[in-house]
Amino acid sequence: MNKIVLAQIDTIAGDIDNNALKISECIKKAKEQNADLIVFPELVLMGYPFGDIFVRHKSLIERQLSALNEITNLTQNITALIGFVEPTKSAGKKPFYNSVAIIKNREIIDTARKILLPNYGEFNDYRYFESSKDKPAVFELNGEKFGVIICEDSFNHKAFFKNKCIYDIDPVSEIMKQKPDTIINCSCSPSRCAKEFVKNSLFSSISKEYGIHYVYVNKSGYADNLSFDGASRIYDKTGNLILRAKSFEEDFIITSDYKGVINQIPKGAEKEINLENFELNYTNDLDRTYQSIVFAIKEYFVKNGFSKAVLGLSGGLDSSVCAVLLADALGSENVWGISMPSRITSKESKNDAEILAKNLGINFFEIPLPSAIDTMKSMLNSAFENINSDKYDKSTTMENLQARTRATVLWSISNEYKNMLPVATSDKSEAYIGYATVNGDMSGGFAPIADVTKTKLFALADFINKNRKTKNVIPKSVLDKPPGAELKINPKTGKPVCAEEDNMPYEFLDEIIWLIENKNFGKNELINHKFIYEQKYNITFEQKQEWINKFYRKSKCAVYKWHILPPSVITDVHSINSIEYHQPIISSV
């Protein structure tokens, strides 16, 4: 039987020289270990995701092809599968194929070309690639027959997806007509909620159905809002998982009889997640969410030349969870948490921020805002004296001024100190309705939790407190108090206004978001839908309607903010991240 290497590596878009070097080193290592075959992820030589870079910088293609030649020369006594961008070279076609070169003994013996070109969500394959009309590529090695498919080509298998197929062709059935013993799938598949269960069931069922081995090699790495989780693997002829590479980490894994180590994936990730009904039980996705974000922070910082983070610590849920994620990704000594109390900030909040910082062991200090706020306020008042125009009855100017002054402090620190990035602490629920200040709390070099809703964030905080090596780092009072930005005082209570007073209960808001993202509900469907929240808290129909109307009013104005959100990481089933979701600012929804 063949000795196969799953080369689960990360390469950078357009960085051809370094990508080629990394690939070459893997081939060398594989040869040293007497491997017969080495398999790399989809598009490994160009590096993925690449956006339009090789469209605008045409020489990247030439450089890539010459690098492929150089790699070809290294394949004496080994077969290598290398994903690359292949020019179609004929008029009347898109300029490129998404291809895998099958290289054996210093010769490209065949080229597998992707047939199904996803062009939804974060995928833009059809923007660049022509769909292959060729017979799928099959090659023989030491008496074993391998069929090569590329990522999406596996995801239209009619026996599995049935009426949910979105393409006409099923490349898996097509390639099986040539009766390979083993299918190899080269992929770039980002980690998202509810994806692992589908992948695992699909691959297992294909190998079982045909009685073949199924080898899946996936990219590991973060880029462009996507965490690729790796977790490359092999299923045996009866559909059993018999080998799995690491998750959220590069790996180089070799097998002689297909069996090998089965690395852990995040706890719960293998379970089916209920997409038929919203439930506040996020259990099965918390470990994956945590790992995916920590990995994204690590990678984003390193790849952009940063090693340190600075964030505002308010003593609230968002900044507390962000601080933990940053400390775990960068090391607590590389995180600065700053408490910036205004006159409205409560003593409890200040305390909570300090306790959290101590628990985490991150750098911490306090900078009181009042003097800066007062000076800015008097400057603004003299500006206002000069403007003769209608004022809002209730303006948010002074609330936003606090948030903006805090952001100015954080950005100034990052301008002053080497390799330090300010972090935006906005969460997904708030982003949806624009409950974040432009140039304020939504501003930063990276936004770790921008795709985590508030209710899920509470669950994540609880998960962190229970499962992190140091238990209970997030003070209980942070989890117990109602979320709120502490930017204004409610004149009736004399206390800071909490967010749910301004908006609506987060449980309800998150249920709306879930229904839109998972059920494609419009406003009418929402109004007619029986919410879980409704049944639980027995609210009136008018109340429900009011909140839904408020949601649409606010989210329509928030779209501008979605467009200027900092880089983040997509982690939910769907998101408002513009890499995935295209929402025009001018529209009725």
Added chain:
Amino acid sequence: MNKIVLAQIDTIAGDIDNNALKISECIKKAKEQNADLIVFPELVLMGYPFGDIFVRHKSLIERQLSALNEITNLTQNITALIGFVEPTKSAGKKPFYNSVAIIKNREIIDTARKILLPNYGEFNDYRYFESSKDKPAVFELNGEKFGVIICEDSFNHKAFFKNKCIYDIDPVSEIMKQKPDTIINCSCSPSRCAKEFVKNSLFSSISKEYGIHYVYVNKSGYADNLSFDGASRIYDKTGNLILRAKSFEEDFIITSDYKGVINQIPKGAEKEINLENFELNYTNDLDRTYQSIVFAIKEYFVKNGFSKAVLGLSGGLDSSVCAVLLADALGSENVWGISMPSRITSKESKNDAEILAKNLGINFFEIPLPSAIDTMKSMLNSAFENINSDKYDKSTTMENLQARTRATVLWSISNEYKNMLPVATSDKSEAYIGYATVNGDMSGGFAPIADVTKTKLFALADFINKNRKTKNVIPKSVLDKPPGAELKINPKTGKPVCAEEDNMPYEFLDEIIWLIENKNFGKNELINHKFIYEQKYNITFEQKQEWINKFYRKSKCAVYKWHILPPSVITDVHSINSIEYHQPIISSV
């Protein structure tokens, strides 16, 4: 001969009820004028550009189909061509066609479906639509035979584009096999530099080649960074333009013998623009650039519920040109220009700002920054005392603090006053190399000149001074002095550092940008290219190389800023606006 209406209207994405109402009113008006046929732009009923809204909000499709039914009922004694999103209703296909319903006497007699689905630049047709395999739609009306095509379907005509064709099929040749007397092209085609010449030549040559009438109906309106210029038109059987609707304005134009009024298009727009060689002579695109931006501002403000703008006036080129464009779009009484001098601001700059404001008749006052800067500075210094980490040798903290404080003033004003939007004054040359401050001058609700390079902006300022009804509104000294943000003092000269000292000459920078965007040059090609600048100023090879390296170093770090640029308007041949160009933050270029 048939009496035809070109209904050059603007509709809003997803706003089905209002779009249907607008369409109905046009049909009613056309009937009152005894028209035989009324033609609307592509996708008029859904409203374009729509992003993913009907993918996520599925009920929009149902609502649209029922609106189409209602419209169908209004077509007694008239034929109407209505663009809409048509479900494909079969498995193994993309869910929709991009279609035009041909409605005659209360019945949809045929449906034209788009064949060529552009998926480059700002276009994402293939993301949603299946390419039609049907015979192209031809219908008869009073003995005249009409062939219906949709936008891109006209742009692969082999006799015209020759080896530049990017698709296999040429729908124009296909439809001509059915020998129509007239081709109707329903379009949504945004205005860009160098586009009008191609459109005019193409349509004229098709009508001449086949001896047919060519009717082009285009959307007018701005949305999602795109200005659609309308300018719908008819060519006669010999290729002569015999009717043209207004540019950058809705229009309803009726013809009984195809002839009619020929409205002006922007001066110079019909000329061919040299895309083989960079030239500083922007003459033929200045009027179009001006009109396109003024239109975009007007539309962006109205459609988002704003009527007033506030901007910082530095006395420099960028803010001066922005002020003129805003005044012309919104009325000078609705624009507030604020001078916010710091200690570094020169007297000349303050004077220039004031003179410009007076010339334009906009609201103007001054708010000195020093006291606010001083307070912030002392707050920052006490923060810095608490941070034990490596500092930059030369930090930009204090320069950025000035820019951020100015932006805080502008945003605070917009938070305080009704319907007022702060405007970002960054230009394209600066955006490319990130020479703009996050949360500072690059921040705002709209960025009018983000797709205009600095050298073109000088030409535009000159054009404005010569051609605007009030001549020379921009003071000569603004055009004469070297651009610079006046954020720091050069210790050698004792004067504020000008931008070209920090970066490189704008003439050289803009030539790099032009070569990347129009010739797809990479770094090596740039280094080997003989620049016009080089010949003109006789610089050394080392100097050229140093600037090119600096460009790449700076633009790589600037990509993050490209992603958080405010909404703007694409006006150049190519841009870095993320609606058109997908650039990952993590990449080698």
